[in-house]
Amino acid sequence: MLTERGLLAISAAFIVSIRLTSAQSVPTSGLYEIVSGTYTVCCGFGGEMLASVPNEGQSFVRLTVDTQADLATMTFLGRDLQTVFSVVPCPTGNPIQFLFNYGFVYSNSIIFLVDPGPPPYGIYWHYSVSYSTNSLQITGTLGMADQGCVDVPTEFGHSNVVAQLVAGPSMSVTEFSKEGALLFIQGRAGWTNVVEASTDLVSWTPISTNLMPATTCPVCPYILFRDPASTNLARRFYRSLEFP
Secondary structure (H helix, E strand, O other): OOOHHHHHHHHHHHHOOOOOOOOOOOOOOEEEEEEEEEEEEEOOOOOOEEEEOOOOOOOEEEEEEEOOOOEEEEEEEOOOOOOEOEEOOOOOOOOEEOEEEEEEEOOOEEEEEEOOOOOOOOEEEEEEEEEEOOEEEEEEEEEEOOOOOOOOOOEEEEEEEEEEEOOOOEEEEEEEEOOEEEEEEEOOOOOEEEEEEEOOOOOOEEEEEEEOOOOOOOOOOEEEEEEHHHHHOOOOEEEEEEEO
16 A cells, blocks of 8 residues: 555656647747758858758757747757757858757747848858647758858758657656655667656756667667665655756
8 A cells, every 4th residue: 555655756756757738839848859851051162062961960959949938049969969060160260050049939930030140250040940749840041141261161051851859758656665666767778867856846866877778669668766765755756867
């Protein structure tokens, strides 16, 4: 028979794992994985060059939406989820990052628009992002109005880039006994999973770090973790994080 403490632990686990399924009126903030698309570089001596995405430098898109202001930020990230994709201007200066702020959120699209900025490069961009449930379609161009070197590209763009929302790990408490809560965590194969615990939903402490085992199904692997510390606490909350 579950004690009050056991019920609290189970409730907490479900709180952090259930996703809302209500109709989407704004795009979902989160990490999106690029599944297809084209990246274009133009127009030095070599002319226009095309490359497919995803690749090492462009594998993910992070979208953050401010629902109060109807504004969005979009960032192209490398496979490590840390490196912001960027290009080097000419003459060589600070890299120009593909991090777009102040996107205007409309009923079915987001528009990122900046006119040529200040010297030395006069950077501009125009990106259009259409969205549906858990999916983005991205097309746009970033360029430099001020030409530094005639043989170096000054315009970069994406066309028909499709990115899918990366689902977070799911977690539930499958057992609560005198040995502690037994957590069932399901995530993405090959990614590192970190379980954090809290007693007040303010301060969080990592209690488990595991590599999700490789399987033929990338979202099927799971781990089991026993939390013996939960037996000595009146309340215990859990959350689960993942990264490559």
